[in-house]
Amino acid sequence: MGVLLSAVTELVSSVVGTLTQSRTNGSSLLGTLLFPLLSFYLAGGALPDGYPWGKLTDWGTNPYTDYPRTGVIRTYDFTVSRGVIAPDGYQRPVLLVNGAFPGPLIEANWGDKIIVNVHNNITGPEEGTAIHWHGFLQQGTPWEDGAPGVSQCPIAPAKSFTYEFVASLYGTTWYHAHYSAQYSGGLAGPIVIHGPTQANYDVDIGPVMLSDWYHRAYLDIVKTMLAPNGSPKVFSDNNLINGKMNFDCATAAAAAGDKTPCTNNAGIAKFKFQTGKTHRLRLINSGAEGVQRFSIDGHTLTVIANDFTPVKPYNTTVVTLGVGQRSDVLVTANAGTAKAAFWMRSNLTSCSAARQPNAVAAVYYDQADTNKAPTSSPWNAPDPGTCTNDDLATTQPLFPMAVPAATYSQTMAVELFKNASAVTLWKFNGVSMRADYNQPVLLQANQGNLTFPPEWNVLNFYANASVRVVVNNNSPSSHPMHLHGHNFYVLHEGPGAWDGSSIVRPSNPQRRDVQLVRPNGHLVLQFDANAGVWGFHCHVAWHASGGFFSSFVVKPKEVQQMRIPLTVQQTCRDWSAWTSRNVVEQIDSGT
Numbered sequence: 344m345g346v347l348l349s350a351v352t353e354l355v356s357s358v359v360g361t362l363t364q365s366r367t368n369g370s371s372l373l374g375t376l377l378f379p380l381l382s383f384y385l386a387g388g389a390l391p392d393g394y395p396w397g398k399l400t401d402w403g404t405n406p407y408t409d410y411p412r413t414g415v416i417r418t419y420d421f422t423v424s425r426g427v428i429a430p431d432g433y434q435r436p437v438l439l440v441n442g443a444f445p446g447p448l449i450e451a452n453w454g455d456k457i458i459v460n461v462h463n464n465i466t467g468p469e470e471g472t473a474i475h476w477h478g479f480l481q482q483g484t485p486w487e488d489g490a491p492g493v494s495q496c497p498i499a500p501a502k503s504f505t506y507e508f509v510a511s512l513y514g515t516t517w518y519h520a521h522y523s524a525q526y527s528g529g530l531a532g533p534i535v536i537h538g539p540t541q542a543n544y545d546v547d548i549g550p551v552m553l554s555d556w557y558h559r560a561y562l563d564i565v566k567t568m569l570a571p572n573g574s575p576k577v578f579s580d581n582n583l584i585n586g587k588m589n590f591d592c593a594t595a596a597a598a599a600g601d602k603t604p605c606t607n608n609a610g611i612a613k614f615k616f617q618t619g620k621t622h623r624l625r626l627i628n629s630g631a632e633g634v635q636r637f638s639i640d641g642h643t644l645t646v647i648a649n650d651f652t653p654v655k656p657y658n659t660t661v662v663t664l665g666v667g668q669r670s671d672v673l674v675t676a677n678a679g680t681a682k683a684a685f686w687m688r689s690n691l692t693s694c695s696a697a698r699q700p701n702a703v704a705a706v707y708y709d710q711a712d713t714n715k716a717p718t719s720s721p722w723n724a725p726d727p728g729t730c731t732n733d734d735l736a737t738t739q740p741l742f743p744m745a746v747p748a749a750t751y752s753q754t755m756a757v758e759l760f761k762n763a764s765a766v767t768l769w770k771f772n773g774v775s776m777r778a779d780y781n782q783p784v785l786l787q788a789n790q791g792n793l794t795f796p797p798e799w800n801v802l803n804f805y806a807n808a809s810v811r812v813v814v815n816n817n818s819p820s821s822h823p824m825h826l827h828g829h830n831f832y833v834l835h836e837g838p839g840a841w842d843g844s845s846i847v848r849p850s851n852p853q854r855r856d857v858q859l860v861r862p863n864g865h866l867v868l869q870f871d872a873n874a875g876v877w878g879f880h881c882h883v884a885w886h887a888s889g890g891f892f893s894s895f896v897v898k899p900k901e902v903q904q905m906r907i908p909l910t911v912q913q914t915c916r917d918w919s920a921w922t923s924r925n926v927v928e929q930i931d932s933g934t
């Protein structure tokens with residue numbers, strides 16, 4: 344307690360930021376009191392029964408088959424550029440969407456189509472990119488998934504690609520670059536899909552992005568990590584809430600002799616709560632590595648969704664999120680008078696490599712002075728040190744689905760090794776993956792050629808309807824395992840090996856798109872086949888860069904029948920033309 348309080352008072356001696364919002368976050372308003380509250384749904388489309396989704400409910404509708412076909416299109420224009428900002432006061436070059444970090448909010452109603460026209464304006468130097476829309480199923484549109492070398496070629500410098508996909512699931516998610524470790528340098532933003540909810544709340548606060556933060560550019564970090572005898576352990580420099588936190592410039596400069604412009608008390612994120620009312624917060628771990636433990640002093644959190652899955656509400660003081668995971672929580676402002684103020688905290692856990700693990704933001708009730716620092720004390724909720732998510736026994740999907748019998752079971756081991764050049768890499772199912780940006784797996788599968796180079800680490804599941812995957816983590820770190828294009832069933836998680844039969848609540852296990860496997864433990868998941876080619880990987884940016892990535896070919900016969908838009912081929916021609924004139928230094932797995 345003493346440690347935290349002194350750390351917080353040191354870093355937040357004043358909540359009046361010394362830098363302007365544009366210096367810290369470019370054109371983003373997230374984390375400021377100017378960021379607007381969200382509405383319960385967007386205008387547009389028919390409103391049968393008052394809602395865009397009519398009579399469909401979160402507890403009675405199978406979202407995988409029965410999402411509403413609203414016919415409404417939400418269009419966004421994204422220009423990706425380099426910029427220089429100081430989110431925590433320490434100035435660094437970043438990658439920005441429309442000049443903003445975090446990137447602009449994408450908002451739609453359940454069943455709407457989202458169109459995002461992405462322009463690659465990365466110059467000085469130029470670089471490819473591709474954007475992944477995390478958690479979307481991409482049913483019938485796997486080429487819109489945004490994974491370079493898997494579902495598309497990178498978007499070449501000065502070129503554009505228009506992504507088009509249906510929001511067939513609803514809730515909270517995010518987008519991020521999937522090209523090398525680009526997203527750790529700022530290229531990420533929130534997505535909210537409005538849908539039905541049985542939960543009662545008054546105010547939608549919107550996204551609360553939790554991200555570890557690095558002062559070095561991703562290229563530097565990855566190069567150092569993948570140099571001969573480099574360390575696979577990468578330390579973050581800070582932890583941000585909605586892209587903001589303070590930093591102690593003196594210690595960093597003293598330690599490293601660092602002359603980079605740096606300002607103390609840059610400014611932390613602020614939130615306004617309405618006294619007595621219930622607020623929905625959409626928590627997103629958009630970091631590169633760290634496992635976050637989120638809490639608000641004096642307030643209980645009621646979890647109503649994990650990833651894109653509404654769950655039976657459960658109360659907790661702390662929510663644990665691995666990279667890529669989301670939780671929607673309800674918080675009632677009933678812990679003080681209208682003048683009260685509280686710390687919001689997000690702690691990187693002991694499983695993370697963090698120099699400054701504790702992020703804070705300020706929560707103000709209606710009449711609180713927003714220029715004053717809160718004085719509240721943290722919950723006494725020590726980090727259990729297990730590097731796991733909330734107990735699977737407590738996380739029950741509202742729309743129940745029993746696990747079907749698996750038609751196939753695949754075991755995949757995770758291990759660290761040193762290759763012949765003394766580079767430390769990850770092996771997943773025996774292979775350290777390396778993508779070929781010029782030959783995406785999906786396009787080759789679409790041509791009917793299912794013979795892939797071993798280093799692409801492709802697993803073909805043919806016509807299997809439901810595949811069980813047992814991940815055996817033979818490494819001392821935890822890994823947020825992410826499967827693209829699916830919401831998988833989480834059957835079991837624990838230390839050591841699985842007993843081969845135990846399943847937590849087989850009548851209705853947790854479903855989500857990322858789940859933590861603990862150090863030297865196991866994770867058992869199962870997915871119902873969605874035709875396409877899908878990344879299955881660790882979401883820690885540094886681990887994926889080090890080869891911890893595989894691609895699943897699901898229902899290849901259907902993939903072969905798919906009519907992939909000509910723009911996808913054109914993107915490969917543009918990339919091929921650009922790479923014939925420029926040397927692409929592929930420093931890592933590519934994803």
Ligand SMILES: *[C@@H]1O[C@H](CO)[C@@H](O)[C@H](O)[C@H]1NC(C)=O
Pocket residue numbers: 344346347636637638660661688690701721722723724725726
């Ligand atoms: C955050 O970390 C501090 C220790 O640095 C601890 O006192 C506090 O209880 C933690 N909060 C939560 C909710 O984990």
Ligand SMILES: *[C@@H]1O[C@H](CO)[C@@H](O)[C@H](O)[C@H]1NC(C)=O
Pocket residue numbers: 422424425426464465466
């Ligand atoms: C493209 O990037 C350059 C350099 O970062 C920037 O000055 C320019 O404003 C960007 N263009 C657009 C349309 O964002």
Ligand SMILES: *[C@@H]1O[C@H](CO)[C@@H](O)[C@H](O)[C@H]1NC(C)=O
Pocket residue numbers: 643645656657658
């Ligand atoms: C959660 O706690 C609140 C009080 O803070 C209580 O009203 C509610 O019933 C609890 N919900 C559950 C699911 O336990």
Ligand SMILES: *[C@@H]1O[C@H](CO)[C@@H](O)[C@H](O)[C@H]1NC(C)=O
Pocket residue numbers: 569762763764765766768930931
């Ligand atoms: C070891 O891995 C690095 C990084 O992927 C690669 O550049 C190098 O060629 C590899 N060495 C050998 C001998 O395979």
Ligand SMILES: *[C@@H]1O[C@H](CO)[C@@H](O)[C@H](O)[C@H]1NC(C)=O
Pocket residue numbers: 787792793794795796
């Ligand atoms: C299939 O693709 C691989 C490269 O991934 C290539 O080596 C092989 O020649 C292709 N086979 C045919 C029949 O085109």
Ligand SMILES: *[C@@H]1O[C@H](CO)[C@@H](O)[C@H](O)[C@H]1NC(C)=O
Pocket residue numbers: 750751803804805806807808
């Ligand atoms: C399921 O996948 C395995 C592994 O590729 C394969 O051997 C088997 O034939 C597949 N079953 C069906 C029904 O396609």
Ligand SMILES: [Cu+2]
Pocket residue numbers: 475477667825882
């Ligand atoms: Cu992802």
